[in-house]
Amino acid sequence: xxxxxxxxxxxxxxxxxxxxxxxxxxxxxDLSTVISETDCVWAFAGTRSTTAAACVTRNRDLYAxxxxxxxxxxxxxxxxxxxxxxxxxxxxxxxxxxGSVLNVDMNGVLTASTGIIGHPLPMDRVLSGVEHLPEDLxxxxxxxxxxxxxxxxxxxxxxxxxxxxxxxxARIVGVAKGSGMIHPDMATMFAFVFTxxxxxxxxxxxxxxxxxxxxxxxVTVDGDxxxxxxxxVLANGQAGEVALHDFLPALETVMRDLARQIxxxxxxxxxxxxVRVSGALTEAExxxxxxxxxxxxxxxxAVHGNDPNWGRVIMAVGRSGAAVNIEGMTVAVQGNPVFAxxxxxxxxxxxxxxxxxxxxxxxxxxxxxxxxGEAWGCDLSAEYVSINADYTT
Amino acid sequence: xxxxxxxxxxxxxxxxxxxxxxxxxxxxxDLSTVISETDCVWAFAGTRSTTAAACVTRNRDLYAxxxxxxxxxxxxxxxxxxxxxxxxxxxxxxxxxxGSVLNVDMNGVLTASTGIIGHPLPMDRVLSGVEHLPEDLxxxxxxxxxxxxxxxxxxxxxxxxxxxxxxxxARIVGVAKGSGMIHPDMATMFAFVFTxxxxxxxxxxxxxxxxxxxxxxxVTVDGDxxxxxxxxVLANGQAGEVALHDFLPALETVMRDLARQIxxxxxxxxxxxxVRVSGALTEAExxxxxxxxxxxxxxxxAVHGNDPNWGRVIMAVGRSGAAVNIEGMTVAVQGNPVFAxxxxxxxxxxxxxxxxxxxxxxxxxxxxxxxxGEAWGCDLSAEYVSINADYTT
Numbered sequence: 009x010x011x012x013x014x015x016x017x018x019x020x021x022x023x024x025x026x027x028x029x030x031x032x033x034x035x036x037x038d039l040s041t042v043i044s045e046t047d048c049v050w051a052f053a054g055t056r057s058t059t060a061a062a063c064v065t066r067n068r069d070l071y072a073x074x075x076x077x078x079x080x081x082x083x084x085x086x087x088x089x090x091x092x093x094x095x096x097x098x099x100x101x102x103x104x105x106x107g108s109v110l111n112v113d114m115n116g117v118l119t120a121s122t123g124i125i126g127h128p129l130p131m132d133r134v135l136s137g138v139e140h141l142p143e144d145l146x147x148x149x150x151x152x153x154x155x156x157x158x159x160x161x162x163x164x165x166x167x168x169x170x171x172x173x174x175x176x177x178a179r180i181v182g183v184a185k186g187s188g189m190i191h192p193d194m195a196t197m198f199a200f201v202f203t204x205x206x207x208x209x210x211x212x213x214x215x216x217x218x219x220x221x222x223x224x225x226x227v228t229v230d231g232d233x234x235x236x237x238x239x240x241v242l243a244n245g246q247a248g249e250v251a252l253h254d255f256l257p258a259l260e261t262v263m264r265d266l267a268r269q270i271x272x273x274x275x276x277x278x279x280x281x282x283v284r285v286s287g288a289l290t291e292a293e294x295x296x297x298x299x300x301x302x303x304x305x306x307x308x309x310a311v312h313g314n315d316p317n318w319g320r321v322i323m324a325v326g327r328s329g330a331a332v333n334i335e336g337m338t339v340a341v342q343g344n345p346v347f348a349x350x351x352x353x354x355x356x357x358x359x360x361x362x363x364x365x366x367x368x369x370x371x372x373x374x375x376x377x378x379x380x381g382e383a384w385g386c387d388l389s390a391e392y393v394s395i396n397a398d399y400t401t
Numbered sequence: 402x403x404x405x406x407x408x409x410x411x412x413x414x415x416x417x418x419x420x421x422x423x424x425x426x427x428x429x430x431d432l433s434t435v436i437s438e439t440d441c442v443w444a445f446a447g448t449r450s451t452t453a454a455a456c457v458t459r460n461r462d463l464y465a466x467x468x469x470x471x472x473x474x475x476x477x478x479x480x481x482x483x484x485x486x487x488x489x490x491x492x493x494x495x496x497x498x499x500g501s502v503l504n505v506d507m508n509g510v511l512t513a514s515t516g517i518i519g520h521p522l523p524m525d526r527v528l529s530g531v532e533h534l535p536e537d538l539x540x541x542x543x544x545x546x547x548x549x550x551x552x553x554x555x556x557x558x559x560x561x562x563x564x565x566x567x568x569x570x571a572r573i574v575g576v577a578k579g580s581g582m583i584h585p586d587m588a589t590m591f592a593f594v595f596t597x598x599x600x601x602x603x604x605x606x607x608x609x610x611x612x613x614x615x616x617x618x619x620v621t622v623d624g625d626x627x628x629x630x631x632x633x634v635l636a637n638g639q640a641g642e643v644a645l646h647d648f649l650p651a652l653e654t655v656m657r658d659l660a661r662q663i664x665x666x667x668x669x670x671x672x673x674x675x676v677r678v679s680g681a682l683t684e685a686e687x688x689x690x691x692x693x694x695x696x697x698x699x700x701x702x703a704v705h706g707n708d709p710n711w712g713r714v715i716m717a718v719g720r721s722g723a724a725v726n727i728e729g730m731t732v733a734v735q736g737n738p739v740f741a742x743x744x745x746x747x748x749x750x751x752x753x754x755x756x757x758x759x760x761x762x763x764x765x766x767x768x769x770x771x772x773x774g775e776a777w778g779c780d781l782s783a784e785y786v787s788i789n790a791d792y793t794t
């Protein structure tokens with residue numbers, strides 16, 4: 009399942025543990041936790057789905073209440089979504105159980121579930137697993153990244169170093185999962201970020217959604233939004249104060265790195281698709297146009313075939329609804345201008361050759377304003393679908 | 402290219418012709434027309450794309466001007482989209498040329514182009530083709546349906562009979578094209594409907610967009626919206642008056658039939674996916690929820706695999722943004738209830754067996770209101786993508 013990963017230490021005061029509780033029939037690791045020695049200020053963003061799972065709903069309620077948190081518990085193999093009132097109770101019981109073991113208020117325990125929709129959690133096995141979860145704690149973030157993988161091919165981590173009041177400074181360590189592909193009920197994306205920086209809680213909360221919009225929400229793989237998607241940052245302050253204007257750019261760098269890793273890690277995906285949009289009326293419109301390009305099956309298949317078919321960019325931008333002045337619009341593929349209000353002459357073979365790279369970049373100027381945005385996706389290969397389209401019960 | 406099709410006569414006063422003008426390198430038929438002996442009242446809907454092609458923009462302007470029309474000219478092989486000012490001139494020249502040959506005002510000639518984006522029309526060949534176009538007129542609607550095919554596997558026609566003042570009554574004949582698939586720049590959908598009924602023009606114009614919303618716009622194949630999509634109805638009145646309350650339901654039946662044919666006719670698609678949503682707050686929300694289900698790669702692949710994986714319905718509805726009360730929500734697959742606020746027990750093998758049908762129907766009640774809507778798509782097979790994802794220049 010997991011390839012060997014580079015060791016990465018969690019920030020000061022954070023520890024993690026994982027075990028196989030028996031939620032997955034395969035017997036693989038399916039229950040994990042990250043625990044902070046001390047209270048964390050935090051920020052949260054959950055799926056926009058109107059059928060959000062119990063874990064998203066409960067975390068959102070706790071976030072609205074505004075209290076600190078101490079721990080996160082993650083299960084794989086079962087999304088506990090569309091499971092009705094029983095699902096909400098089971099989710100609360102999961103948090104309560106870890107709270108009891110840690111001697112922490114259950115309202116300080118966040119939950120995250122990923123896996124199949126519409127099946128109740130096997131609570132006997134889950135609760136028994138939670139009992140044993142804190143027995144073998146480690147500070148290895150890579151172990152946590154591996155433990156939360158479902159169909160991911162690679163564990164996803166990113167980190168940043170910050171200056172802070174205490175010796176050694178503060179750190180940000182992020183961990184994500186996301187299959188980045190069409191896959192049976194497993195497309196949930198998680199991004200968990202931990203830091204020992206002491207940051208202003210209200211300021212972090214106020215800024216977080218914009219950072220998520222430019223990073224986690226700028227990844228698009230198949231247009232399907234999970235019932236369980238979430239991103240969060242937990243800050244325990246153990247390394248001393250860091251001003252938000254220093255912290256937020258580093259947080260965005262870490263989350264952007266994770267987002268790109270999610271986009272790149274699709275089964276069958278052979279390269280990263282990056283779409284940069286400028287000249288938009290607003291950042292939101294720039295992001296919408298960039299995301300619409302990244303989700304377009306036509307553009308994704310063009311990327312797979314090294315086909316500089318910029319007509320598909322025109323189509324996708326048009327479909328996005330973002331304001332555009334086609335006479336002032338420009339498109340470049342891997343740095344080669346191909347459209348500027350009208351088709352430009354270019355060397356098809358040379359541009360196609362330039363697309364045979366790990367990352368294929370489209371740059372689009374909408375010609376109507378000064379805002380910009382960037383989104384990431386992956387190519388669409390026959391392998392990608394042949395693996396997943398023929399999945400049967 | 403085309404399979405033998407059942408003869409279908411155009412309504413009174415309409416004739417058609419087609420030829421190979423040399424726009425397609427293959428030498429296949431690529432230029433066609435439908436001409437009415439007398440003026441038509443008409444209604445029109447074009448793509449919502451902000452990068453709409455010249456033909457859509459010009460038809461829209463003529464529609465706003467409100468005059469009658471006499472003819473439609475269609476070219477395949479070249480979309481004349483993203484071709485700048487030259488493209489707009491070429492499109493007007495095409496209409497002007499047919500108008501001259503027919504001795505009709507060019508503002509009475511509508512245009513429709515489909516094919517590759519970003520290449521100028523080869524106007525010498527196009528204009529030479531138009532000269533000869535009306536030489537071999539016929540009343541065979543099936544010939545027109547075949548002439549406008551690009552990657553379609555089957556010509557698409559539908560018709561309805563109406564009572565009217567004159568002997569024989571009035572008729573509605575519809576013709577559509579649409580590849581219903583991921584395909585290189587050829588995914589444009591056209592629906593052209595002709596009738597000899599005399600109908601109230603302003604009333605038809607007022608009603609048309611709602612009919613399009615429930616039919617043509619309820620087809621979704623890969624989420625990509627063409628720069629050239631359009632639907633229109635032309636009524637020349639030669640068969641006598643028909644009241645709108647009789648005409649509109651028949652028009653909707655014809656357009657719905659065409660929409661379902663477009664959804665079914667995807668390369669690699671093996672069955673029709675129908676999603677019926679009820680209990681919505683508004684018809685628009687019902688249609689959005691149904692369409693989101695039909696475009697979901699996860700649900701489409703479940704249909705291909707005969708997998709009654711209703712969790713993907715929950716996911717897709719949640720993603721659509723339509724208001725839903727999950728505790729009052731119900732889902733049925735091929736008539737089998739699988740979810741009613743919580744997972745229901747069902748015979749997985751039996752439900753899977755029931756999905757091995759030409760049409761797979763999901764019925765979803767959102768549990769919040771009284772509005773309903775229906776959308777159509779197709780399954781996602783490995784063949785479907787392997788054909789198209791590996792397309793290269």
